[in-house]
Amino acid sequence: MPDKTKWKGLQCPIPLSKYPKIVMAHGSGGRLTRDLIQHMFQPVLNNPFLAQKHDGALLDNPKTKIVMTTDSHVVRPLFFPGGDIGKLSVFGTVNDLAMCGATPRWLSLSLIMEEGLGMEILWNVIQSIGEAAEESNVNIVTGDTKVIDRKGEGELLINTTGVGTLDHDQSIGPREIRSGDKIILSGDIGRHGIAVLSSREGLSFETEILSDCNALHRIVLDLLDNDIPIHCMRDCTRGGMATALVELAEESGKHFEIREEVVPVDPTVYGACELFGLDPFYMPNEGRFVLFVPESGAEQALKLIRTNNKENPACIIGHVDETPEKSVTAVNAFGGRRRLDLLTGDQLPRIC
Amino acid sequence: MKYISEFREAGHVQKILDAIHRITNHDWRIMEICGGQTHAILKYGLQELLPEKITLLHGPGCPVCVTPLVMIEKAIRLASRPEVTFCSFGDMLRVPGKDRDLLSVKAEGRDIRMVYSPMDAVQIARDNPGREVVFFAIGFETTAPAVAMAVHQAKESRMTNFSMLVAHVLVPPAIKAILSSKQSKIDGFLAAGHVCTVMGVQEYNPIAKKYQIPIIVTGFEPLDLVQGVYLCIRQLEEGRAEVENQYLRSVRIEGNLPAREWMQKVFRVVDRQWRGIGTIPNSGLGLNDAYLIFDAEHKFHLSGEEVAEPEICISGQILQGLQKPDACPAFGKACTPESPLGATMVSSEGACAAYYKYRRSHAG
Known part of the structure; x- marks a missing residue:
């Protein structure tokens, strides 16, 4: 771990009295x-x-x-x-x-x-x-x-x-995604989007939402070291989890089915999204990714990711199926189905 | 989350769906008024879970969709003035006028801000006395009280650099207009729960009676919507036509009296043009004489210029429940959210946009 106290107490080395601002x-x-x-x-x-x-x-x-x-x-x-x-x-x-x-x-x-x-x-x-x-x-x-x-x-x-x-021989990318692959999400979603939005708009919630901004390479190297047969990964940044999945469906030519109720969203993030009329599936993240692995490796992968991030448990959110469509379907708890699509621009808060 | 998660609980929704299947014997066509309801119905895939005999039609309750092109052109003209800081709800920024939208005007260097509340616009005016701040006041009875408060506050503070471009609309006159049409095929209505939270339910009684049609005041969660449909079907099957309140946790018979008082103090009822439908008498709100100095149309001497809708677009028929979005030949081809031909493809609450987002098959 880095020494966080290393620069603590150090003054800005440029004499502020002379140049308090960039010129x-x-x-x-x-x-x-x-x-x-x-x-x-x-x-x-x-x-x-x-x-x-x-x-x-x-x-x-x-x-x-x-x-x-x-x-x-x-x-x-x-x-x-x-x-x-x-x-x-x-x-x-x-x-x-x-x-x-x-x-x-x-x-x-x-x-x-x-x-x-x-x-x-x-x-x-x-x-x-x-x-x-x-x-x-x-x-x-x-x-x-x-x-x-x-x-x-x-x-x-x-x-x-x-x-x-690249220190291994595995081929990782959208073209490696196969029917039957399990889709793992590495933690809860929407934190970064709400953290930035709330500080930009000066809003506060009962519990402060911190951005999930974090490095993911350790988890990934851990998966590779343990010979998890990774087919594909993508971080869920701008455009959120939904955008990452839709892009991968199009690039891989496969259809993904996601179970909405298992996708973890922190209650405060959920509440903030409700308030603004935003969909947490499309909220930006800076420390979450989706992982495609064959069923045989899914449980072990899940365990490894969870060891790396105990607070925000990863989970299997869906799978790749045989449906001949390059798209993503989200199924809700009562069997209703919706297609996940790319947004036209940024998510905009609703009017009423 | 309290008051939300309970209303998305699968077991409860399934029980009511089962009850709907049990009591439905005839073909019925029900219109949900509000775009938020349309959005929820498609998001949760509720239409597919209902009996085939029930058809849901999508009403005109999307404020962005029904704001006429002529008003959007006025907004664009105002926002293009160098002295103006133009404030709007986010959804309105992407709506194209004749040849561009407000976001393009912003990209040209004009000062356009997305706000969450009309009060934010008043604050911007207070902080920037050298700028002319204009707020684009659109929406139904839901947003009108906050707009009324904002303009009143501006008056109290004797602000001279704040005004509003007002395009507010009212729900009951639109319901009447739809039902008066000879082509109307609607058997029952789900009225908008939040509109009734403000206005109460009384003004719907004469409509239910005159047109012999059940009106169910309904909320926005999956459980609300299936319960609204259930109450509506039960009335239809029993031959009743009454106003019923499903959204009991929010709606009182008399509505929110202080909010209504604010609206009465600031607004007057005016004829209003609805995009895709035309002018409906007494269907809008405008600032009354006491607040006329805050009316941007008055202040900047704006005159309207008629702008024609593309001929192929059937959004007027969709907003009246006469057609479904996927019946349109342009749907998903010439008309997409990126290049919308009509109102209903523009807003995220519009029926065509909702169909495009949730229902489009890959081939489509």
Whole structure:
């Protein structure tokens, strides 16, 4: 586990009295940019690759297949219950690598800051990135900083690109999904969406809902180490569980049947969704995934995932059947059936 | 979750479904008024669980669907003005006008905000005295009291930078209009529980009597809906035509009196155009003379320009229960939620959108 107290009590290394906010010159490539890199980024994110101080990072050739992915992160507010944009930008990319069955190794970090962004805010985000990288066992090996003209309230956008290594021979992906596969959901859904929504709108509920923002690679590597025959995985991020399933149904050419009443949703998340007229199946998550395994491996996979996340138990939510349709059907407790579909845009709260 | 999970409990729903199967001897056509009910019926797959003799028809109770194109064009024109901050409920932002929707206007750099309550819009006006803040007031009797409170608050605070584009509509006149049509084939109604929570049930008695039709005030959960259908079928099979209240946990006979008082204080009843149906006399609410300075149409001198609906679209017939969405030749082909031809495909509560979302077969 990372040492969470490592940077505790450390002051923001950029003298706040001089630059309490990001100015255009922080992106000029000159002295102020160098100050940010030397005094803020390097001490927190330090590793031998970054220490090369070159235009790019020289990586060791792993002699295995490698997986590469990229993700840009935009979230308002930058800090929300259970996470922040820094954590999100590391875990998001780490999780995409994990879903391919890869061991996450190296990340690039690209910051686009709006003029006026608070220096203290940036410092907190960088520390959070450092912690998340350590927790995920990845190195930030190269980076970039740009500042754009102020248009809003000092936005911060982060792009991370990740490279991971494939250290096994299993073929994992939508095309490997087979009829008869069990579909496992790794925990309860909707937490991230409600955490962000409630902090953006200034709403509070009886119990505070924390984002599920978390790294998934450990669970996945654990499954692989135990020879679980994984056919496919996908994290349920934007668009939620339903969108992940519908995409996989289309990509695999298969039909999935889901039992609605077994999909775990925290009562507070459920209540908040009811209040806004939102469907928890479509609420964003940042630490949940669906897993497709043959029936023979399902129980053991379930057990392993549950050991990794005891608080939010994983469960089998459905299966892949022989129906000749590329779609997902949700069956409710009284036998009613509905088709899950992609949303046209974002979910919008209802009027009455 | 209390008051929700009990009403989604499979055992209870099944018991009532069994009872419906037992008592149904004839063919009956029942219309649920509210788009929220339509949505729940399709989401829970309730139509398929009812006897084949019962057909559910989907009514005009979707505020987004019935807001006429001319009003949406006015909203787009207002929102396009550089001095205006335009506030709307989220669902309205995606509704296309003649050639674009409010989200596209936002993308062009105009200040358009999604709000959860009209009070939020008043607050935005208070915080931004240099901006003209306009709230798009749409909806049925459910949202009208909060809108009335908001405009009253603006008046009390002597705000001069707040106004409303009002397109409020009323349910009973629409029911009467549908029943007066010669083509009407409706045997019973499920009235909207939340509308009656505000307005009470009394105004439905003369309708049930005049048109000899049962009206069941019904809630929105699966158990509410099957119970509403059960009460309706029981009346029909017994030859009765009365107003009955299924949504007892929320609806009082007289409704919510303070809410009704606020509505009376701020609004007057006006003729209103319904998208796909046409103008229905006395079917809408507009601000009365005491609040006229908060009327955006008045303040910005907006005039209406008629905008024609695509000819192929049958949404008017769907809203009156004369056709089902999948009977439309454009359904799922030329008309989808991404490129809707008519009102009912636009809103998530619209009947066509609900059919598209839950019922479309892959081939369709």
